[in-house]
Each structure stands twice: as structure tokens, then as C-alpha cells.
Amino acid sequence: MIKVANLYSGYGKLKVLFDVSTATEPGRITAVVGPNGAGKTTLLNSIMGLATIYSGKIMLEDRDITGMPTHKVARLGVAYVPQLFSVFANLLVEENLKIAAYMLPEERMRDRLELVYSLFPVLKEFRNRKAGTLSGGERRMLAISMGLMKEPKILLLDEITTDLAPIMAKKVLEKVVELRDTLKLTILLVEQYAVRALEIADKAYLLVSGSIRYEGNPQELLQHPEFSKLYLGVA
Ligand SMILES: Nc1ncnc2c1ncn2[C@@H]1O[C@H](COP(=O)(O)OP(=O)(O)OP(=O)(O)O)[C@@H](O)[C@H]1O
Ligand SMILES: [Mg+2]
Numbered sequence: 001m002i003k004v005a006n007l008y009s010g011y012g013k014l015k016v017l018f019d020v021s022t023a024t025e026p027g028r029i030t031a032v033v034g035p036n037g038a039g040k041t042t043l044l045n046s047i048m049g050l051a052t053i054y055s056g057k058i059m060l061e062d063r064d065i066t067g068m069p070t071h072k073v074a075r076l077g078v079a080y081v082p083q084l085f086s087v088f089a090n091l092l093v094e095e096n097l098k099i100a101a102y103m104l105p106e107e108r109m110r111d112r113l114e115l116v117y118s119l120f121p122v123l124k125e126f127r128n129r130k131a132g133t134l135s136g137g138e139r140r141m142l143a144i145s146m147g148l149m150k151e152p153k154i155l156l157l158d159e160i161t162t163d164l165a166p167i168m169a170k171k172v173l174e175k176v177v178e179l180r181d182t183l184k185l186t187i188l189l190v191e192q193y194a195v196r197a198l199e200i201a202d203k204a205y206l207l208v209s210g211s212i213r214y215e216g217n218p219q220e221l222l223q224h225p226e227f228s229k230l231y232l233g234v235a
């Protein structure tokens with residue numbers, strides 16, 4: 001679905017990613033984990049036309065989207081839920097959802113809204129509340145739902161569990177699994193808190209200092225010496 005090949009990218013003169021190659025699988029969850037500053041967000045920004053690409057290639061199915069402007073990538077069916085995504089706090093939950101789907105004809109918007117409400121009953125319950133009154137976890141669900149309103153084929157999720165209590169983080173990730181299973185969505189998620197992301201992922205990458213250090217089975221990555229060193233402090 002999205003294939004990144006030998007990507008070197010960054011911001012202006014600041015080089016962040018070095019020879020990064022990743023591939024998502026259709027209808028699967030791919031996780032990219034790594035410590036602060038590894039370049040996880042930059043990988044997603046590169047896909048969305050928000051970073052400087054020095055060389056390499058990004059393919060969406062058969063289409064070359066390297067350096068394509070953000071709105072065009074979005075139009076091709078890629079929805080991006082950025083890190084620290086902020087909802088419109090003074091608008092109602094339902095208004096937030098509708099704004100996210102402003103480009104859809106009325107009828108499709110209504111269908112999507114029903115779908116989102118069936119997946120996230122809590123948002124239906126709170127649809128007439130201001131988004132600013134939601135809890136952290138509910139707000140994260142709203143952010144993901146705003147991505148879903150765009151009828152995406154692929155969902156890019158950046159740190160959707162950061163700052164959430166463990167129980168809430170688990171709930172949010174269970175929702176991601178549900179999206180994969182019910183909508184057959186292709187999901188690329190990046191997470192600093194690796195263990196819980198790896199528990200739900202079908203495929204994993206370890207990104208350290210801008211380079212891929214591991215690619216493969218998420219369970220195996222949990223056992224990998226490099227992973228233990230980074231996350232458990234084992235020399
Ligand atoms: N918009 C930007 N402009 C300039 N430099 C940036 C920008 N975004 C990130 N950087 C720099 O790029 C490097 C990689 O950052 P990035 O945000 O990709 O890492 P990350 O793995 O997502 O980290 P975190 O886990 O903290 O979110 C950092 O040195 C950061 O300061
Ligand atoms: Mg980041």
C-alpha cells in the first residue's frame with residue numbers, strides 16, 4: 001500500500017532519516033517504534049509532503065507520491081492523525097466530525113457519521129458536548145474518528161497513546177485493532193511507547209537515530225537485543 005524506499009529526508013538542512021525503507025501491508029497494522037527524536041514523525045511527515053525529501057521514493061500502490069503536496073496525498077485516501085492533534089475545543093463533538101469531512105457530499109457524510117458513531121459509541125453519546133470537555137482518551141478517539149470521516153484507505157497515527165493512563169491507552173489501541181478488522185483499513189502507527197504498540201501490530205520496525213535497525217515480527221522485536229538495550233536499559 002505505502003512503500004517507502006531508501007528515503008533520505010529531513011527539514012531544510014537538518015537531515016533526519018537515512019536510507020529508510022518500510023512497507024505497510026493491506027489491511028494490517030504496521031508499527032514503527034523508536035525513542036524520542038528517532039525520526040518517527042518525520043517518516044509520516046515525509047509521506048504527507050511535510051518534510052524535505054533529499055532522495056528515495058514513496059509509493060502509494062502504483063503511484064509515485066514522493067514530495068506530493070499534502071492535500072493531494074490526502075485526496076488519494078491517506079488520513080493523517082498528527083502527534084498532539086488538537087480538536088476544536090469550542091465546537092461540539094459532532095461539529096468536529098463534520099468539519100473533518102467537509103469535502104464529502106451530504107449523504108456520504110451522514111453515512112460516515114453513522115459508521116463512526118457505531119464504532120465509537122462514546123462519541124455518539126457526547127455528540128452535543130464541546131470537544132474541550134472530553135477526557136484525554138475520548139479526545140484521542142475523536143482525533144482518530146476525524147481521520148475516519150475522510151473515508152481513508154490508509155490511516156497514519158502518530159503517538160495516539162502518549163500521555164494516556166495505561167487502561168485508556170489499551171482501549172485506544174483495541175479500537176485500532178477493531179478498525180483493522182471491521183473496515184479492513186491499512187494502518188501505519190508510530191509509537192514511542194513500544195511494548196503496547198507491538199502487542200497489536202502485525203509487522204514492526206525499529207527506528208533509531210534516523211535508521212531502521214529491525215524489520216519483522218513484532219513479538220520477535222520484543223526479544224531483540226537492540227530493543228532490550230533501548231527500552232529496558234540492558235547492556
Ligand atoms: N518541523 C520540523 N522542523 C525542523 N526540525 C524538526 C521538525 N520536526 C522535527 N524536527 C527535528 O527532527 C528530528 C526528528 O524528530 P521527529 O519528530 O521525527 O522524531 P520522533 O521520533 O517523532 O520523536 P518523538 O518520539 O519525540 O515524537 C528532531 O531532531 C527534531 O528536532
Ligand atoms: Mg514524533
